[in-house]
Amino acid sequence: MKNGDKVKAILEWQHSDMHPLTCDNCREKLYPMINDNLEIILACDCGYTQEIIPEVIYKRYKDMREN
Numbered sequence: 001m002k003n004g005d006k007v008k009a010i011l012e013w014q015h016s017d018m019h020p021l022t023c024d025n026c027r028e029k030l031y032p033m034i035n036d037n038l039e040i041i042l043a044c045d046c047g048y049t050q051e052i053i054p055e056v057i058y059k060r061y062k063d064m065r066e067n
């Protein structure tokens, strides 16, 4: 999946009625960010980052475009 699609998938998930991914520190909603390896990760304004993105987010994005 291209990074642009990953960003869109994460943003759609975070603004859908699915349970949003939140920061372990401050409980704010995480947002997509690109890291030094040009990989999409999740980040929070407090400095928290999370590299593991649940596959279900990308699956939902693909499913919604196929159906």
Ligand SMILES: [Zn+2]
Pocket (backbone or CB within 6 Å): 023, 024, 025, 026, 027, 028, 044, 045, 046, 047, 048
């Ligand atoms: Zn935070």
